[in-house]
Amino acid sequence: MSIATAAAPGNVTGSVTGKAEAIRVENLHKSFGPHEVLKGVSISAKEGDVVTLIGGSGSGKSTLLRCVNFLETPSSGRILIGGEEVRCRGDGTPSDRRQIERIRQSLGMVFQQFNLWTHKTVLENLIEVPVHVLKKPKDEAVATARKLLDRVGLAAKENAYPAFLSGGQQQRAAIARALCMEPRAMLFDEPTSALDPELVGEVLAVIRSLADEGRTMLLVTHEMKFAREVSDHIVYLYNGLIEEEGPPDQLFGAPQSARLKQFLKSVS
Amino acid sequence: MKALLQPHRIVMLLIAAGLVMWICLAGRWDWLWEPKYQTLILQGVWRTIWLLALSVLIGFALAVPLGLAQASGPWYLAVPARVFCTVIRGTPLLLQVWLLYYGLGSLFPGIPWIRESDLWPILRQAWPYALLALSLSYAGYEGEVMRGAFASVPRGQIEAARAMGMPRHKILTRISFPQALQSVLPTLGGETVLQLKATPLVATITVLEIYAASSRVRQDLLITYEPLFFVAAVYLALAGVIVLGFAWLESRRPRRTA
Amino acid sequence: MESTLGLLALSPPGWGGTLLVALWASIRIAVGAFGIGLVIGLAGAYGKIYGGPILRDCLGVYTTMVRALPELILILLLYFGLTDLMNRALLVMGYERIQISGVVAGIIVLGVVQGAYATEILRGAILAVPAGQIEAAKAMGMPARKVASRITLPTMLGLALPGLSNLWLIATKDTALMAIVGFNELTLATRQAASTTKAFFTFFIAAGLIYLVITLISTWGFARLERWARRGDPPRQAGGR
Numbered sequence: 001m002s003i004a005t006a007a008a009p010g011n012v013t014g015s016v017t018g019k020a021e022a023i024r025v026e027n028l029h030k031s032f033g034p035h036e037v038l039k040g041v042s043i044s045a046k047e048g049d050v051v052t053l054i055g056g057s058g059s060g061k062s063t064l065l066r067c068v069n070f071l072e073t074p075s076s077g078r079i080l081i082g083g084e085e086v087r088c089r090g091d092g093t094p095s096d097r098r099q100i101e102r103i104r105q106s107l108g109m110v111f112q113q114f115n116l117w118t119h120k121t122v123l124e125n126l127i128e129v130p131v132h133v134l135k136k137p138k139d140e141a142v143a144t145a146r147k148l149l150d151r152v153g154l155a156a157k158e159n160a161y162p163a164f165l166s167g168g169q170q171q172r173a174a175i176a177r178a179l180c181m182e183p184r185a186m187l188f189d190e191p192t193s194a195l196d197p198e199l200v201g202e203v204l205a206v207i208r209s210l211a212d213e214g215r216t217m218l219l220v221t222h223e224m225k226f227a228r229e230v231s232d233h234i235v236y237l238y239n240g241l242i243e244e245e246g247p248p249d250q251l252f253g254a255p256q257s258a259r260l261k262q263f264l265k266s267v268s
Numbered sequence: 269m270k271a272l273l274q275p276h277r278i279v280m281l282l283i284a285a286g287l288v289m290w291i292c293l294a295g296r297w298d299w300l301w302e303p304k305y306q307t308l309i310l311q312g313v314w315r316t317i318w319l320l321a322l323s324v325l326i327g328f329a330l331a332v333p334l335g336l337a338q339a340s341g342p343w344y345l346a347v348p349a350r351v352f353c354t355v356i357r358g359t360p361l362l363l364q365v366w367l368l369y370y371g372l373g374s375l376f377p378g379i380p381w382i383r384e385s386d387l388w389p390i391l392r393q394a395w396p397y398a399l400l401a402l403s404l405s406y407a408g409y410e411g412e413v414m415r416g417a418f419a420s421v422p423r424g425q426i427e428a429a430r431a432m433g434m435p436r437h438k439i440l441t442r443i444s445f446p447q448a449l450q451s452v453l454p455t456l457g458g459e460t461v462l463q464l465k466a467t468p469l470v471a472t473i474t475v476l477e478i479y480a481a482s483s484r485v486r487q488d489l490l491i492t493y494e495p496l497f498f499v500a501a502v503y504l505a506l507a508g509v510i511v512l513g514f515a516w517l518e519s520r521r522p523r524r525t526a
Numbered sequence: 527m528e529s530t531l532g533l534l535a536l537s538p539p540g541w542g543g544t545l546l547v548a549l550w551a552s553i554r555i556a557v558g559a560f561g562i563g564l565v566i567g568l569a570g571a572y573g574k575i576y577g578g579p580i581l582r583d584c585l586g587v588y589t590t591m592v593r594a595l596p597e598l599i600l601i602l603l604l605y606f607g608l609t610d611l612m613n614r615a616l617l618v619m620g621y622e623r624i625q626i627s628g629v630v631a632g633i634i635v636l637g638v639v640q641g642a643y644a645t646e647i648l649r650g651a652i653l654a655v656p657a658g659q660i661e662a663a664k665a666m667g668m669p670a671r672k673v674a675s676r677i678t679l680p681t682m683l684g685l686a687l688p689g690l691s692n693l694w695l696i697a698t699k700d701t702a703l704m705a706i707v708g709f710n711e712l713t714l715a716t717r718q719a720a721s722t723t724k725a726f727f728t729f730f731i732a733a734g735l736i737y738l739v740i741t742l743i744s745t746w747g748f749a750r751l752e753r754w755a756r757r758g759d760p761p762r763q764a765g766g767r
């Protein structure tokens with residue numbers, strides 16, 4: 001049923017019809033050696049959609065997200081970013097390095113472990129790719145970066161090295177770093193899982209403000225309450241397959257599958 | 269075994285075997301069968317081995333107090349130990365060898381009681397200076413290693429011994445030293461290979477070890493490569509024995525997991 | 527002792543000038559060899575990590591052999607071998623034989639030796655860079671070469687510097703081995719001065735002090751460099767047991 005929804009544009013429940021598709025994944029398979037982690041997953045996110053992936057540990061959420069960004073090479077299936085399909089060789093590896101780089105520049109990825117570059121200050125982290133890869137003028141990049149740091153509440157920390165920030169501050173800086181690329185869509189992989197409970201709120205607030213301004217997002221999270229509030233569409237992954245999907249109220253309010261019911265019970 | 273037999277490895281092994289064959293066939297090796305050079309070589313190998321073994325033993329015996337003094341000694345022991353290690357590690361071994369041999373060698377004959385002592389026949393030879401220089405060098409490098417080892421014995425281990433009323437020297441011999449030794453054992457093998465590689469320097473002060481023996485062959489017969497290849501093989505074999513020996517020593521100790 | 531200190535004067539009959547010239551030769555060899563070693567080491571480290579099985583095995587043979595054989599023998603083998611090969615090539619191409627200058631030979635030969643150690647040091651440091659640092663760069667669309675030069679290398683520098691510092695000290699001390707092949711660097715010049723004047727202690731100790739000063743200055747310099755390279759490291763936890 002997931003393939004059916006994805007294959008019929010405009011039918012994805014919970015999203016406004018008539019918008020272009022930002023991310024589209026079709027029948028994605030991914031194996032690590034003999035271990036098949038994704039067994040045919042299709043999802044679609046239109047411009048401005050917030051699509052949230054939930055599921056138990058090891059269900060393949062991170063792998064799916066990393067495939068979208070080609071940090072993992074899919075075993076089979078199609079991935080389209082903004083309607084553009086990534087060309088692959090016979091063995092599934094991308095054939096055009098440049099294309100991959102360009103696509104990655106249009107997707108802002110936020111990691112569970114922040115992954116700010118430790119040898120650069122917060123500001124240097126933000127302007128690294130704009131200045132040194134995209135060749136933007138430095139003062140322009142710095143101005144953009146300062147604006148974004150201000151937005152995530154880190155204006156005072158631009159000259160600090162990441163290790164001297166709290167986890168919540170680091171994650172907010174990492175979000176700002178991703179935003180610096182003016183991405184078409186944001187990918188969040190459990191952005192709050194590595195944080196102490198009291199720091200989760202400040203990061204979720206930033207993500208919520210991004211959702212409110214209509215950014216396209218693919219989000220993996222274990223914060224169910226938050227997912228229900230910000231998402232347009234929820235996908236429940238179980239063991240490498242989509243077990244159930246739908247608008248948040250339907251999925252959380254009236255779950256159909258026994259596994260999802262069980263899962264929701266276990267996390268609440 | 270399987271990994272060794274990948275196709276490209278087999279090709280590489282064949283090439284290596286071919287090279288060795290070529291060196292054996294095209295080179296001049298008749299001297300290996302001459303009794304004169306055979307004894308020279310055997311004596312040379314033997315000298316290299318005992319110079320190495322003795323200098324490692326003496327050097328390590330010195331390194332333990334040097335490391336201990338730096339790690340937990342009072343300043344009047346720590347500072348000289350530190351200076352000694354810095355000087356040894358900061359100057360070329362060749363210079364140390366020459367300083368001891370030429371320096372002491374020029375000093376001793378002028379001192380009557382040394383010249384009249386029973387040790388004089390020994391002190392007139394070159395090997396005592398070689399052994400001294402090699403031992404001090406090993407002591408200097410290993411003193412630094414032992415400092416780290418003693419410093420990294422967890423405090424709790426020593427406090428536990430103290431809490432049970434162990435006297436200080438018992439704590440040292442029963443707790444600190446065994447633990448420090450265990451932690452340096454993996455590095456010690458590599459350090460001993462380094463020491464092996466340092467031994468040919470004593471050829472410059474007329475000690476006839478294996479490298480000097482090969483130089484003799486080179487000069488006598490005016491051939492360049494064959495004796496060099498030969499000593500290279502000898503050193504590779506000795507290094508292999510050292511590595512295997514230390515691996516065996518290490519395997520006998522209980523493994524720390526995680 | 528006092529009478530022999532005059533022998534260290536810069537102009538003849540003092541030997542100070544000779545020693546300084548020789549010191550300059552030593553330093554040039556050390557710097558050149560260390561530089562070549564770094565270049566070889568960087569290429570070797572990347573080859574060992576990302577290269578194909580054949581390249582990896584060849585590099586393995588190179589680093590193992592160099593680290594198992596005495597430097598002295600490597601120097602002789604490489605010195606004779608390289609000059610021989612080069613001259614044969616030159617003769618085949620119809621040129622005259624040439625004599626490689628001592629400094630150049632020393633730099634190349636010691637550089638090849640240093641390269642083997644540098645390969646291992648840099649390989650370890652590159653592998654120790656947390657995967658997330660590189661993934662974050664890839665995820666932002668950085669080309670592979672940019673990732674290497676702007677993320678991997680600066681991050682691994684702090685990890686590699688202690689080893690590199692040690693390697694540089696080995697380079698300065700290994701220049702003394704060139705004395706054995708008759709090249710007039712500091713240690714050989716010292717021995718000549720000493721045996722001419724019979725003031726063994728004066729000259730050997732003076733040379734020792736020079737080496738020591740080089741060591742101490744370099745150690746200090748590398749420590750500063752390391753502190754800079756590790757500027758982003760987390761602050762030390764205070765009061766650890």
Ligand SMILES: Nc1ncnc2c1ncn2[C@@H]1O[C@H](COP(=O)(O)OP(=O)(O)OP(=O)(O)O)[C@@H](O)[C@H]1O
Nearest residue numbers: 032035037055056057058059060061062063064190
């Ligand atoms: N690089 C890899 N090599 C081998 N197996 C991997 C690799 N990455 C992930 N896996 C496996 O794939 C499966 C799915 O992993 P994934 O990280 O996508 O799970 P997840 O849904 O994100 O779980 P979590 O909630 O714990 O983050 C797991 O069984 C994991 O062991």
Ligand SMILES: [Mg+2]
Nearest residue numbers: 061062063190
């Ligand atoms: Mg995950």
